[in-house]
Amino acid sequence: MRGLVIGAVLILALSLCLGGCSTKSPEELFNLAQQAENEGDFQKAVDFYTMLLKKYPHNEHNYKAQFMIGFIYSEEVKDYEKAKVAMQKVIDNYPDCDLADDALWMLEHMGESLEHMQFTGEEKGGS
Numbered sequence: 001m002r003g004l005v006i007g008a009v010l011i012l013a014l015s016l017c018l019g020g021c022s023t024k025s026p027e028e029l030f031n032l033a034q035q036a037e038n039e040g041d042f043q044k045a046v047d048f049y050t051m052l053l054k055k056y057p058h059n060e061h062n063y064k065a066q067f068m069i070g071f072i073y074s075e076e077v078k079d080y081e082k083a084k085v086a087m088q089k090v091i092d093n094y095p096d097c098d099l100a101d102d103a104l105w106m107l108e109h110m111g112e113s114l115e116h117m118q119f120t121g122e123e124k125g126g127s
Helices: 002-021 026-038 042-055 062-077 080-093 100-109
Strands: none
Touching (some): 026 042, 062 080, 062 100
């Protein structure tokens, strides 16, 4: 019985998403992803960003969605393997975007604690 209920819920969720999400603009999908992220539903946020990338592969702002997927996996989910794949896609697919340098930095420092990093202009030992 429990499996039947779970199956029904999954079918309902899928049908709602297919019906409702199929008509969403790139901006609406991005906003839904940000809203899910703000609510702490990181998998839902990744799903919306991914949907944006698949549904609108030539959208001029896709690099932001791709970066956010990597950022969520790295900083919120702590799945560094998925994060690395996502950040590498930013570098490979959008090398001239304004987040390519940030993606490279994330790749180089993923998983490190900010407390132990030395930033430009700081002296060793810090103050």
